[in-house]
Amino acid sequence: MFESAELGHTIDKERFAADVPALREALLQAQFDLSESKRFPVVIVIGGVDGAGKGETVNLLNEWMDPRHIQTYAFGAASDEERSRPPMWRFWRSLPPRGKIGIFFGSWYTDPIIGRVTGAWKEGVFRRELEEIQRFEKMLADEGVLLLKFWFHLSKTAQKKRLKKLEGDARTRWRVTPQEWKNFKNYEGFRSVCEVALRETSTSWAPWLIVEGADARYRSLTVGQTLLGAMRARIDAPKVKALPTVAPPVAAPSLDGRTVLHAVDLSRKADPAAYGDQLEALQGRLNLLSRNPKFKRRTLLLVFEGADAAGKGGAIRRITGALDARHYSIVPIAAPTEEERAQPYLWRFWRRLPPRGHVGIFDRSWYGRVLVERVEGFCSDADWLRAYQEINDFEEQLALGRFIVCKFWLHLSKDEQLRRFEERAATGFKKFKITDEDWRNREKWDAYEGAVCDMVERTSTDLAPWTLISAEDKRAARLDVLQTVCARVEAAL
Amino acid sequence: MFESAELGHTIDKERFAADVPALREALLQAQFDLSESKRFPVVIVIGGVDGAGKGETVNLLNEWMDPRHIQTYAFGAASDEERSRPPMWRFWRSLPPRGKIGIFFGSWYTDPIIGRVTGAWKEGVFRRELEEIQRFEKMLADEGVLLLKFWFHLSKTAQKKRLKKLEGDARTRWRVTPQEWKNFKNYEGFRSVCEVALRETSTSWAPWLIVEGADARYRSLTVGQTLLGAMRARIDAPKVKALPTVAPPVAAPSLDGRTVLHAVDLSRKADPAAYGDQLEALQGRLNLLSRNPKFKRRTLLLVFEGADAAGKGGAIRRITGALDARHYSIVPIAAPTEEERAQPYLWRFWRRLPPRGHVGIFDRSWYGRVLVERVEGFCSDADWLRAYQEINDFEEQLALGRFIVCKFWLHLSKDEQLRRFEERAATGFKKFKITDEDWRNREKWDAYEGAVCDMVERTSTDLAPWTLISAEDKRAARLDVLQTVCARVEAAL
Numbered sequence: 005m006f007e008s009a010e011l012g013h014t015i016d017k018e019r020f021a022a023d024v025p026a027l028r029e030a031l032l033q034a035q036f037d038l039s040e041s042k043r044f045p046v047v048i049v050i051g052g053v054d055g056a057g058k059g060e061t062v063n064l065l066n067e068w069m070d071p072r073h074i075q076t077y078a079f080g081a082a083s084d085e086e087r088s089r090p091p092m093w094r095f096w097r098s099l100p101p102r103g104k105i106g107i108f109f110g111s112w113y114t115d116p117i118i119g120r121v122t123g124a125w126k127e128g129v130f131r132r133e134l135e136e137i138q139r140f141e142k143m144l145a146d147e148g149v150l151l152l153k154f155w156f157h158l159s160k161t162a163q164k165k166r167l168k169k170l171e172g173d174a175r176t177r178w179r180v181t182p183q184e185w186k187n188f189k190n191y192e193g194f195r196s197v198c199e200v201a202l203r204e205t206s207t208s209w210a211p212w213l214i215v216e217g218a219d220a221r222y223r224s225l226t227v228g229q230t231l232l233g234a235m236r237a238r239i240d241a242p243k244v245k246a247l248p249t250v251a252p253p254v255a256a257p258s259l260d261g262r263t264v265l266h267a268v269d270l271s272r273k274a275d276p277a278a279y280g281d282q283l284e285a286l287q288g289r290l291n292l293l294s295r296n297p298k299f300k301r302r303t304l305l306l307v308f309e310g311a312d313a314a315g316k317g318g319a320i321r322r323i324t325g326a327l328d329a330r331h332y333s334i335v336p337i338a339a340p341t342e343e344e345r346a347q348p349y350l351w352r353f354w355r356r357l358p359p360r361g362h363v364g365i366f367d368r369s370w371y372g373r374v375l376v377e378r379v380e381g382f383c384s385d386a387d388w389l390r391a392y393q394e395i396n397d398f399e400e401q402l403a404l405g406r407f408i409v410c411k412f413w414l415h416l417s418k419d420e421q422l423r424r425f426e427e428r429a430a431t432g433f434k435k436f437k438i439t440d441e442d443w444r445n446r447e448k449w450d451a452y453e454g455a456v457c458d459m460v461e462r463t464s465t466d467l468a469p470w471t472l473i474s475a476e477d478k479r480a481a482r483l484d485v486l487q488t489v490c491a492r493v494e495a496a497l
Numbered sequence: 498m499f500e501s502a503e504l505g506h507t508i509d510k511e512r513f514a515a516d517v518p519a520l521r522e523a524l525l526q527a528q529f530d531l532s533e534s535k536r537f538p539v540v541i542v543i544g545g546v547d548g549a550g551k552g553e554t555v556n557l558l559n560e561w562m563d564p565r566h567i568q569t570y571a572f573g574a575a576s577d578e579e580r581s582r583p584p585m586w587r588f589w590r591s592l593p594p595r596g597k598i599g600i601f602f603g604s605w606y607t608d609p610i611i612g613r614v615t616g617a618w619k620e621g622v623f624r625r626e627l628e629e630i631q632r633f634e635k636m637l638a639d640e641g642v643l644l645l646k647f648w649f650h651l652s653k654t655a656q657k658k659r660l661k662k663l664e665g666d667a668r669t670r671w672r673v674t675p676q677e678w679k680n681f682k683n684y685e686g687f688r689s690v691c692e693v694a695l696r697e698t699s700t701s702w703a704p705w706l707i708v709e710g711a712d713a714r715y716r717s718l719t720v721g722q723t724l725l726g727a728m729r730a731r732i733d734a735p736k737v738k739a740l741p742t743v744a745p746p747v748a749a750p751s752l753d754g755r756t757v758l759h760a761v762d763l764s765r766k767a768d769p770a771a772y773g774d775q776l777e778a779l780q781g782r783l784n785l786l787s788r789n790p791k792f793k794r795r796t797l798l799l800v801f802e803g804a805d806a807a808g809k810g811g812a813i814r815r816i817t818g819a820l821d822a823r824h825y826s827i828v829p830i831a832a833p834t835e836e837e838r839a840q841p842y843l844w845r846f847w848r849r850l851p852p853r854g855h856v857g858i859f860d861r862s863w864y865g866r867v868l869v870e871r872v873e874g875f876c877s878d879a880d881w882l883r884a885y886q887e888i889n890d891f892e893e894q895l896a897l898g899r900f901i902v903c904k905f906w907l908h909l910s911k912d913e914q915l916r917r918f919e920e921r922a923a924t925g926f927k928k929f930k931i932t933d934e935d936w937r938n939r940e941k942w943d944a945y946e947g948a949v950c951d952m953v954e955r956t957s958t959d960l961a962p963w964t965l966i967s968a969e970d971k972r973a974a975r976l977d978v979l980q981t982v983c984a985r986v987e988a989a990l
Contacts, residue, residue, distance in 0.1 A: 005954065005955075005957055005958065007757045007953060007954070007957060007963075008748070008751070008756060008757045008950060008953070008954050011755045011756070011757065011759075011760050012755070013751065013752070013753050013755050014753055015752060015753055126621065127621075128619065128620075128621025128622060128624075128625060129621060131621070131625050132621060132624050132625060132628070135625070135628040154749075196959065199958065199959060203889060203958055206885065206886070206955060207886055208879070208882035208883040208885070208886065211746070211747055211748070211885075211955070213746060213748060213749040214748070214749060214954065215749045222752060222753060225752050226749050226750060226752055229750060229752065230746055230749055230750060233746060233750075234746055253704070253706060253723055253726060253727055254704055255501070255704070255706060255707070256647075256706040256707060256708045256719050256723055257719060257722060257723060257726075258501065258506065259506070259508060259715060259718050259719055259722065260506050260507055260508055260715060262504045262505070262506050263501060263504070264500045264501045264504065266504075267504050386701070389701035390701040392699065392701070392704075393699070393700055393701065396696060457501060460500060460501070461498065461500070461501050461707065462498075462699060462704070464498055464500060465498065465692065465696055466689065466692060470500075
């Protein structure tokens with residue numbers, strides 16, 4: 005794997021001087037074309053051994069290219085902000101939008117590799133993390149990201165020479181600490197961990213490019229040319245539409261018409277006389293839970309989906325009524341903004357994740373892709389088909405970040421929806437709540453029901469279960485939601 | 498995940514009787530069209546809980562369809578033959594060719610699920626296995642296999658009822674052993690392991706279809722209709738060519754022209770006077786190793802690749818000269834046969850894997866895909882790009898099966914190749930060894946060299962390293978190959 009990066013590659017001064025001007029010009033042109041067309045973002049991951057010129061190369065790329073369209077992120081120890089979110093959050097927030105280049109100096113590879121080399125990570129955990137990285141990068145590739153991963157390598161002899169040289173020069177002596185020599189001593193251990201990491205994550209969609217780091221001119225020109233070639237090829241490629249896929253069925257058909265939605269007991273009613281007291285008792289219980297010291301180390305995430313006029317807003321208000329306004333945020337999900345459209349689909353949900361000790365309430369959510377986008381054809385079949393797994397991966401990340409996730413589907417009958425639509429249309433202050441789109445959605449009732457059943461089947465998990473709520477009676481729905489939230493938080497604390 | 502399979506789905510007798518004739522006719526028609534067009538194979542995986550009707554459904558499918566084009570495999574304990582090969586071998590050998598249907602009753606899911614439920618498999622090992630299954634199934638899908646996975650589910654109550662019923666009937670009493678009741682006791686544990694397994698392997702290319710197993714008519718009709726729908730959709734879909742991909746670069750370019758091939762020391766020569774003795778000593782050493790009792794538990798796999806006229810055949814003969822003819826097989830790889838073309842790419846290599854205690858010598862190999870097929874355009878870019886990872890997965894399976902894998906690239910200069918070509922053309926009994934194709938390949942020398950370097954970079958691993966041999970001097974090459982094989986076997990035993 006590292007054979008070709010131990011050959012002593014070099015580029016002489018003259019050739020370097022001759023090649024660089026044209027390379028820079030071409031890189032700037034590619035950057036310009038990219039930022040004009042906004043066709044895709046470029047993510048450059050930089051990894052490798054100490055002293056192999058990672059930092060110098062990053063600096064050079066910044067010098068060669070237009071700094072307005074390139075951004076470098078060095079990931080050191082996590083900040084407070086970052087420690088309060090799932091581990092991948094810091095990388096998501098740094099993803100460049102379409103048209104821009106992001107350089108990741110240190111990345112999602114750093115922790116697994118260091119963890120495994122030091123022995124803090126067991127082999128199984130390490131391997132599993134590599135598989136998750138593979139899936140994460142597949143998702144990026146599917147979302148159109150051009151992902152280039154450069155690994156800077158030095159043979160053991162070359163690394164020793166390099167560290168000695170840095171140490172011998174008064175201006176660079178500070179860069180070689182006892183830690184570097186300690187790492188050097190474990191060169192073989194590091195190498196074999198890296199070999200596994202690189203092999204397992206060298207995929208057809210994002211292969212590692214191994215660059216010999218000993219000669220500065222060679223490594224700079226190699227990275228520059230590779231970057232240029234990959235950007236140019238992608239920019240100049242004709243736009244192609246996704247192939248018509250023959251998708252396998254997502255779930256077994258329900259031949260007798262019975263579905264999880266039909267199993268929801270719509271006759272469930274709250275006793276109007278007792279409702280006030282019951283509501284107050286549940287809200288008190290939730291309030292107490294939210295002030296439990298253990299809650300400070302957790303995050304509560306509530307997801308509300310449901311048919312139009314099912315009463316999501318009302319249910320949400322009964323939750324927030326029990327909480328301190330400083331500790332919750334409501335995230336209403338509408339069409340994505342321009343900035344959000346320039347990013348992978350899940351980006352706009354990652355950016356709104358609340359920190360530890362907070363409650364995040366999503367009024368509609370990442371399930372839009374397998375509901376409205378699927379039914380209305382806003383995305384390709386391939387896109388929503390892969391979304392189930394991406395969503396499960398996302399929610400696994402949430403669980404890793406100690407989130408408590410409750411997902412609600414508010415279900416009501418077609419008749420009751422009609423009654424509410426007509427009531428809204430007739431009532432002055434409710435008129436704004438009913439639009440032509442609501443009527444159009446209603447026509448696709450059956451398609452939506454099918455999508456909901458598939459969604460529950462594919463994404464209701466132990467870590468993040470769906471709760472189907474009868475919303476036929478608003479009061480009963482509100483009590484049921486509160487009750488479910490309280491029970492889940494109690495079980496988790 | 499199992500919600501919709503606990504609703505008590507039923508189909509009444511009348512509807513069943515009315516629907517089945519049309520379904521059977523349509524299934525037979527689909528089977529006929531499939532076997533005529535030979536466009537793809539169908540793999541049906543059957544899994545689920547005890548008593549949920551798995552066996553009955555398999556029997557029914559066999560009854561409904563044309564038995565000439567369908568084959569059922571029930572995987573119980575592994576046979577001697579199978580235990581002597583890597584774990585996945587038994588499934589590979591059972592894959593149906595294009596145009597046929599294979600039913601896998603028990604599959605690659607059985608061991609991981611049982612292992613995890615009984616606690617014999619640790620969580621990490623289990624999860625990793627699921628990831629490998631995912632990759633295996635992705636490979637099948639990429640190779641055109643229509644993969645349908647049915648999971649037969651029963652709620653705890655339904656399972657109890659079913660077991661009691663079987664027990665109460667004299668004709669079926671034998672089917673309920675203490676083991677079934679023991680499994681039933683651990684219903685929750687089994688369910689939660691299965692939930693993880695199904696969730697992690699419900700991918701867009703091969704989702705699990707969960708079927709409620711309580712009602713025989715419902716489950717039969719559901720499986721039949723789903724199978725029909727999926728086959729029909731795939732048969733009727735228009736043929737589409739692969740999209741032109743903008744492939745990321747596979748490896749960093751070598752700007753100074755230095756490659757692992759150029760680093761091979763072609764001036765290496767054997768001393769003709771000492772050659773005979775050296776050869777004999779090495780052959781004796783290898784012979785002794787092959788008779789070591791520990792060797793009986795291992796398999797030695799030698800892969801020979803190299804430019805035309807590099808001397809693969811001669812090197813192989815010096816190996817076999819040291820071995821007992823009952824214990825080795827030479828597998829010369831030429832164009833695939835019709836039967837092989839009807840299977841996934843790696844199938845023809847899997848089928849030729851030798852058992853424990855044997856030596857398998859591949860004269861050319863699975864690397865054809867990233868060499869000749871890539872250079873000559875015999876497969877799409879997407880195909881050879883994904884092959885590196887598939888090959889690494891394959892060789893990991895070999896390592897799991899306790900194989901010792903040595904891979905040789907025999908390298909020689911362009912001039913020396915020309916000399917040998919001309920010598921062959923001039924020598925009567927060697928003329929048959931030189932064809933127009935050899936001359937054509939020679940014109941693509943540089944493209945082949947690039948492919949070889951990428952191959953070494955992407956597939957030389959600790960488990961299965963590449964050894965680059967200077968073949969400029971045939972005697973030196975033969976000694977180097979023997980020396981490498983002996984050293985690797987000694988290290989492994």
